[in-house]
Structure formats: structure tokens, C-alpha cells
Amino acid sequence: MLATATEEASAEPESVIILCGVLLSLVAIFIASKAGGEFFNWLGFPPVLGELVGGVVIGVSALHLVVFPENGDYTSSLIMSILQATTGLEPNAAQTTYEATSEVLSVLAELGVIVLLFEIGLESNIRQLLEVGIQSLLVAVVGVTVPFVAGTAGLILIFHTPTVAAIFAGAALTATSIGITSRVLTEIGQLSSTEGQIILGAAVMDDILGIIVLAVVASLAKTGEIDVLNTVYLIISASVFLVGAILLGRFFNNSFVALAKQFKTRGRVVIPALTLALVLSYIAAAINLEAILGAFAAGLVLDETDIEDQHLEDLIIPIAGVIVPVFFVTVGTKTDLSVLNPAIPENREGLIIASFLIVVAMIGKVVSGWSVFGIPQVNRLAIGVGMIPRGEVGLVFAAVGSDSGALSPALDVAIILMVILTTFVAPPLLRVVMKTEEVAEPETSS
Known part of the structure; x- marks a missing residue:
């Protein structure tokens, strides 16, 4: 009885300290997102880029306020130091508290991207997506195949990289961050354009192809052979899930409206x-797909849902405004710019390989825009640029590759650099090429 009482007494303060850590971290994240977003908006850049930079400032590369376990232990986190000074957190419990706090923040970031993709699905038009479905599929296939083949072959032939490691790095080049691209398209009012719908559809398909590629190369790294059955399962489950959601969309929509009217x-x-x-996010995750695909499908299902004077899209915006920045700032906090330091010997080889990967990563996605056919006056450059950012998807590839032991330190650094640069370069570049199209249109019409 005494032991149980003691355990309960010690558990409660620990949970309170974890809550304090989460609260302080969210304060830092919200300030960083708002300051960065406003500053970059003032400069004429997409606010999402400011949120990423704000994350870099408070993360492992600068202030060390919000630091995650993959970047260091609790001693590298300033917030943990504040907790130790203000809450009496003992050093022997600090690492556990640090890991628990980081886990909560990671879950909140995942919820952020789920809400973002739900919002994007609501803003999309399922009929328009179906109209550009073939175009999106071609863009996705070319955008996956070209960088994968060029990256893998180049690493083997030029840098004499082991085959499995080269395949892993080539696979990392196939990723596209739908969250970052869709946010930029929304901010510049181009999400519903033909280019925006093709990019969005291609990014969704790219995610599916990326999941399959990741599963294949991860199996190759662990066992030395490809799990054919798992690959077939992923292809079938992804196809059935998305097609099923679209086909049942009308039924879900009508049922939703009827139910909501009763409340x-x-x-x-x-x-x-x-x-x-x-629910759809859970189903997607449970069948080994990305949860964000379920959220996006739910948005498509409820597209154009209005109930009396309440517009669903308008109701989601305030919620997204609170939770979505947590995702983008978190991506920034995990960006370790120390890999750019050539004074560190192991970084030098990585910088050289990274230069090659960055060129392949950008060109491989840009050329995918030229696979679009049959649509006059479409901005193919904008479509290609919209596929460039790797973001959190690229980081997943890097993390899996590093954990598998297939990547050398230099190649690990090179992949991270490629992810960083494509993530930060794509938003302003997309804004520029979209503005070029807007300026060109009046001249064409006249």
C-alpha cells in the first residue's frame, strides 16, 4: 500500500512536468511560426517558408529550445534546462521526461499534417482531380522514376557507392512533400488551378509510390532481397483505399449532411x-499507408459540404491555423545545419555527394512537368517545381536508411542536405513561376 501510494505520488509530478515541457515547447513553436510567417509574408515569400525558418531558429541549429531525441539528448534542450531550474526536475528523470515531451510534440505535428491534408481535400474539387487523373499519374511516375534511376546509377558509377546504399539514396529522391506544396498553392491562390490540381493529384500518387518504394528498399536493406508479396499488398491496398473513398464519396456526403442536421x-x-x-486516417495507417492519405480522402468526400449557413471549409480554417504550424515548425527544428560545415572532415564528402543529389532531385522533378500532354497553355515548369520539396517525407527516407545501417555517414549527410535544400528552395521558386504565368496570361489574351 505504501509503495503504491509512493508510486502514484511520483507519477503525478512527472506527468505535470511533461505537460509543462509540452506547454513551453508550444509557446516557442507558436512564437516562431507567427514571427517567421509574418516576416516572410512581409518580404513577399510564402509564410510556410517563414514557419520552417522559425523552426530552424528555435531548433537544433540555433537556439536549442525545441530539440528532438534524433538530434541530441536532454542536455542539448534549453527547455529541459528551464524545467530543471523551475520545476525541480531531477537529472535522473530528465531524459525520460525529454523523450515523453518529444513524443507528444511529434504526435501533435502528425495531427497538424492530418488536419492540413483534410483542409486541402476540402479545398480540392474531386471532379477536377479526376479530370487530370491521368496527367497526375504520369507526373508522379516520371517524378519517381527519373530521379530514382539517375540518382542510383550516378552514385554507383561516379561515387562507387555500394548498390544497396545507392538504391536507398535514389529512393529518397523520389519523395514529394504534399503538405508543403499544397500549403504554398493555397497561400498564392493557385490550389484550384489546373496546375495546382495536377500537382496535388501527382503528390498524392507520389506518396503512394514513395511508400511502396520505401517498403521495397527497406526490405532489401534488411534481408538482401525484395518482399514481393508486401509490395503487391501495398499497391492493391492503396488503390482500393483511394478508389473506394472516391466511389463512396456521394454516399458519405449525403449521410454526413443528414447526420449533422440532427445535431x-x-x-x-x-x-x-x-x-x-x-477514422479514414486510422484505416490508412492500419493498412500500412500514410495517415495523411486518409485525411485527404475524407476532405475529398466532404468537398462542397454546406449545412444551412455553416460552410465546413470555413469551420476547419481556425483549427488548421492552430495545429498546422506545429508540423512545419517541427520540420524546421529537426533541420541540422551543422552538416553544411566543411570544416568537419566527414561533411566534405557528404557535401560533394549532396551537390550531385540536389541537382538530380531538382531536375528529376522539374522534367516530370513536361510529361503533361493535351492541355494547352499549362505551366509545365510550375508543375515540375511543385513536385520538388521533399520535406518530412524525405526525412523519413533518411531516418529509415540510417537506422538500417545501409547508409555511410557521408551519404546520410548528403541525403539530409538534399532534403533541406529542396524543402527551402521550392516554396519561393513555386511562387515565382506561378507569378510568371499570371503576368504572361494578359499578354496572351491580348
Whole structure:
């Protein structure tokens, strides 16, 4: 009895300290997102880029306020130092508290990208996506195949990289961050354009292809052979999931509207909508797909859903405004710019390999825009540029490759550098090429 009481007494303060750590971290994240977003908006750049930079400032590369376990232990986190000074956190419990706090923040970041993709799905038009479906598929296939083949072959032939490691690095080049690209398209008012719909559809398909590629190369790294059955399973499950969601969309939409009309209390529209998004996200994750695909499918299902005077898209915006920045700032906090330091010997080889990977990463995606056919006056450069950012998807590839032991330190650094540069370069570049199109249109019409 005494032992149980003691355990309960010690557990409660620990949970309170973890809460304090999360609260302080969110304060830093919200300040960074707002300051960075406003500053970059003032400069004329996409606010999402400011959120990423804000994350870099408070993360492992600068202030060390929000630091995750993959970048260091609790001693490298300033927030943990503050907790030790203000809450009496003992050193022997600090690492556990640090890991628990980081886990909570990671979950919140994942929720952020789920809400973002749900919002993007609501803003998209399922009929327009189906109209450019073949175009999106071609862009995705070319955008996966070209950088994968060029990157893998180049690493083997030029840098004499072991085959499995080269395949892993080539696979990392196939990724596209749908979250970052879709956010930029929304900010510049181009999400519903033909280019925006092709990019969005291609990014979704790219995610599916990326998951399959990752599963294949991860199996190759662990066992030395490809798991054919798992690959076939992923292809079938992804196809059935997305096609099923689209085909059943009308039924879901009508049922949702009928149900929401029966509710009279606060959240009568938004809570059922988010529930559907979470259910589909769970199903996607449970069958080894990305949860964000489920959220995006839910958004497509509920596209153009209006109930009396309440517009679902308008109701989601305030929620997204709170939780989505956590995702982008978190991506920034994990960006370790120390890999750019040529004074560190192991970084030098990585910088050389990174230069090659960055060129292949950008050209490989840009050429995918030229696979679009049959659509006059489409901005193919914008489509290609929209596929460039690797973001969190590229970081997943890097993490899996590093954990498998297939990557050398130099190649690991090179992949991280490629992810960093493509993530930060793509948003302003996409804004420029989209503006070029807007300027060119009046001249064409006249």
C-alpha cells in the first residue's frame, strides 16, 4: 500500500512536468511560426517558408529550445534546462521526461499534417482531380522514376557507392512533400488551378509510390532481397483505399449532411467531419499507408459540404491555423545545419555527394512537368517545381536508411542536405513561376 501510494505520488509530478515541457515547447513553436510567417509574408515569400525558418531558429541549429531525441539528448534542450531550474526536475528523470515531451510534440505535428491534408481535400474539387487523373499519374511516375534511376546509377558509377546504399539514396529522391506544396498553392491562390490540381493529384500518387518504394528498399536493406508479396499488398491496398473513398464519396456526403442536421449543439458540423477524417486516417495507417492519405480522402468526400449557413471549409480554417504550424515548425527544428560545415572532415564528402543529389532531385522533378500532354497553355515548369520539396517525407527516407545501417555517414549527410535544400528552395521558386504565368496570361489574351 505504501509503495503504491509512493508510486502514484511520483507519477503525478512527472506527468505535470511533461505537460509543462509540452506547454513551453508550444509557446516557442507558436512564437516562431507567427514571427517567421509574418516576416516572410512581409518580404513577399510564402509564410510556410517563414514557419520552417522559425523552426530552424528555435531548433537544433540555433537556439536549442525545441530539440528532438534524433538530434541530441536532454542536455542539448534549453527547455529541459528551464524545467530543471523551475520545476525541480531531477537529472535522473530528465531524459525520460525529454523523450515523453518529444513524443507528444511529434504526435501533435502528425495531427497538424492530418488536419492540413483534410483542409486541402476540402479545398480540392474531386471532379477536377479526376479530370487530370491521368496527367497526375504520369507526373508522379516520371517524378519517381527519373530521379530514382539517375540518382542510383550516378552514385554507383561516379561515387562507387555500394548498390544497396545507392538504391536507398535514389529512393529518397523520389519523395514529394504534399503538405508543403499544397500549403504554398493555397497561400498564392493557385490550389484550384489546373496546375495546382495536377500537382496535388501527382503528390498524392507520389506518396503512394514513395511508400511502396520505401517498403521495397527497406526490405532489401534488411534481408538482401525484395518482399514481393508486401509490395503487391501495398499497391492493391492503396488503390482500393483511394478508389473506394472516391466511389463512396456521394454516399458519405449525403449521410454526413443528414447526420449533422440532427445535431443542435456546438461543433455539430466540424466534429463529425473531423471524426470522419480521423477514422479514414486510422484505416490508412492500419493498412500500412500514410495517415495523411486518409485525411485527404475524407476532405475529398466532404468537398462542397454546406449545412444551412455553416460552410465546413470555413469551420476547419481556425483549427488548421492552430495545429498546422506545429508540423512545419517541427520540420524546421529537426533541420541540422551543422552538416553544411566543411570544416568537419566527414561533411566534405557528404557535401560533394549532396551537390550531385540536389541537382538530380531538382531536375528529376522539374522534367516530370513536361510529361503533361493535351492541355494547352499549362505551366509545365510550375508543375515540375511543385513536385520538388521533399520535406518530412524525405526525412523519413533518411531516418529509415540510417537506422538500417545501409547508409555511410557521408551519404546520410548528403541525403539530409538534399532534403533541406529542396524543402527551402521550392516554396519561393513555386511562387515565382506561378507569378510568371499570371503576368504572361494578359499578354496572351491580348
